[in-house]
Amino acid sequence: MIKILPYEPQFEEGIKALCRIPVSGNISLALEREPSYLKGAYIQCENPEIYVAVDLEIQKVWAVFNVGSRKLWYQNQIISARYLCDLRIHPEKQQSSVLYQIIKKFRELTEKDVLPAQTVVFADNHKMLTIIEKLSQRKKVSQLPYYHFVGKLVTYMFGFNPPKKQTANLNIRRATDDDIENMQAFFDKEGSKTNFYPYYNFKELHKSYYSGLVINDFFLAFDEKQLVGVCGVWNQKEIKQTRILGYSNLYKLIKPIYNLLAPFVGNVKLPVKGSALNYLNLHSVLIKEKNPAIFQKLINHIEYVYKDQGYDYLLCSLSKEDSLQEVLKLRKRTRKIKGNYYLVNNGSSITEILKSKDFYLEGARI
Numbered sequence: 366m367i368k369i370l371p372y373e374p375q376f377e378e379g380i381k382a383l384c385r386i387p388v389s390g391n392i393s394l395a396l397e398r399e400p401s402y403l404k405g406a407y408i409q410c411e412n413p414e415i416y417v418a419v420d421l422e423i424q425k426v427w428a429v430f431n432v433g434s435r436k437l438w439y440q441n442q443i444i445s446a447r448y449l450c451d452l453r454i455h456p457e458k459q460q461s462s463v464l465y466q467i468i469k470k471f472r473e474l475t476e477k478d479v480l481p482a483q484t485v486v487f488a489d490n491h492k493m494l495t496i497i498e499k500l501s502q503r504k505k506v507s508q509l510p511y512y513h514f515v516g517k518l519v520t521y522m523f524g525f526n527p528p529k530k531q532t533a534n535l536n537i538r539r540a541t542d543d544d545i546e547n548m549q550a551f552f553d554k555e556g557s558k559t560n561f562y563p564y565y566n567f568k569e570l571h572k573s574y575y576s577g578l579v580i581n582d583f584f585l586a587f588d589e590k591q592l593v594g595v596c597g598v599w600n601q602k603e604i605k606q607t608r609i610l611g612y613s614n615l616y617k618l619i620k621p622i623y624n625l626l627a628p629f630v631g632n633v634k635l636p637v638k639g640s641a642l643n644y645l646n647l648h649s650v651l652i653k654e655k656n657p658a659i660f661q662k663l664i665n666h667i668e669y670v671y672k673d674q675g676y677d678y679l680l681c682s683l684s685k686e687d688s689l690q691e692v693l694k695l696r697k698r699t700r701k702i703k704g705n706y707y708l709v710n711n712g713s714s715i716t717e718i719l720k721s722k723d724f725y726l727e728g729a730r731i
Contacts, residue, residue: 367427367463369470372415377402379426380417383453390489392635393611398604402429405605407573409450409730411435416470418454418463428454428463432474432482435574435730436564438557439480440718443564447475447482449709450731452493459492468509472711475510481708481715483561485518485731488703497707512707513715516722517685520702521693522644524633524678527668535588535659537666539581540595548583551592555651560718562725565649577604583649584667586659594659597649598667599729600676606641632698633678645671647681648729652689661692682728 370376380402387393398405406413410433418428430452434445449471454463475482486493497512540548545567556562570578578599586594612620616635624634636642647667652659667679683690684706693699706726708715 366422367418367420367458367466369416369418369466372403372413372417374403376417376419376426376429379419379424380429383426383429383455386453386456387610388489391613391616392609395606395608395610397606397608397641399606404573404576406431406433406451408576408601408604409433409435410448411572411574412445414474415451416467418458418466427458428452428467430467430471432471437560438562438564439560441557444480446480446561447478448730449482449484464496471510472508476711478710481513481710481719483726484512484707484709485704485726486707488705494705497705506713510709510711511713512709513720515706515708515720515724518682518704518706518726518728519685519690519693520680520682520704520728521696522633522678522680522700522702523693523696524698525668525672525676526697527665527672535586535593535662537584537586537663540583540585542580544585545580547592548585548595551595552651555653559723559725560721563649563727563730577601584663586663593653593656594663595649595651596647596660596663596667598671599646599648601646601729602641602643608641609636609638611638636677643675643677644680645676645678646729647679648727650681650683650689650725655688657689657692660689664692680728682726682731684722684724684726686722687725688723 381398384398384402385395387395403413406415410431412435413431413433415429415431415433417426419426431450432447434447436443437446439446452467486497500509500512549567552565556564567580569575570580578597582599583595583597585592612635620635627634647664650660681693683693706724708719
């Protein structure tokens with residue numbers, strides 16, 4: 366008897382065991398959540414709503430999902446909307462009725478919601494993409510949720526390769542407590558221009574939603590005295606980890622040669638089996654008038670600061686239609702992780718105002 370139950374601390378070890386199950390491919394990865402799954406859930410949603418599919422007879426956790434909420438901008442107002450994340454089903458139950466139990470529970474939880482929920486499905490999640498495609502082809506109204514495709518989310522992985530000289534027409538520095546009021550005004554003005562852009566309160570960095578962040582993790586760009594750009598860095602290794610569990614036979618063969626040449630061509634080395642990737646997330650990207658030159662200089666400055674601090678690479682997610690993406694496209698030797706961004710509800714349509722492909726979803730909170 367498998368039941369859908371709300372999160373309790375007694376389910377922690379079972380959930381973390383699910384997270385250790387590898388994602389297959391040429392590089393076998395485990396997306397771990399140590400030491401606490403719940404701590405990671407709080408940086409995804411300000412108000413997590415976590416459920417598990419559990420067999421009570423043997424106390425086995427077979428699946429987990431989070432349908433929590435977080436504050437966003439919508440039509441110049443601060444609202445709360447759901448973010449669907451962490452849907453993980455044990456391989457032994459992926460062909461069972463567990464997924465449909467989860468879908469039914471989702472409908473119960475969201476039937477009174479006015480706004481749709483956000484979610485991302487990555488390109489290598491073929492099973493979920495197939496299910497969504499089948500749902501999109503239905504001809505009759507059904508009890509199953511509607512996934513409204515909005516656009517592509519692209520995550521760039523790139524090594525540290527700052528230019529030899531920095532241009533001096535912008536003043537870029539770390540934020541301090543004295544900047545909080547200015548940063549808040551900038552975010553409220555610029556962030557509110559994009560529907561479903563995250564709402565942040567910089568006086569609340571002590572809360573779980575910002576776990577691991579302090580004010581000087583944010584870099585500010587000034588044109589004379591005017592704040593024109595913000596970009597944060599976030600080391601989440603103490604909250605969630607991407608661990609290398611193994612390589613395909615082909616990758617085992619090429620790995621020694623690849624790693625030998627990697628430093629000379631600016632590539633990131635393939636890590637040792639069993640190690641956790643060591644990277645920094647670029648987040649809270651907000652640039653006045655989406656000026657790519659400002660974004661470029663912020664990235665260059667961050668590279669200068671962190672290039673010798675032991676990190677392997679930087680990670681940054683943007684909409685495929687975001688004009689700032691041109692900065693990342695021009696970089697050499699980047700790796701891309703692609704996904705689909707959906708808005709999910711129990712109806713058959715979403716408002717036109719939410720269909721813009723030039724969206725912003727915080728990749729560091731996926």
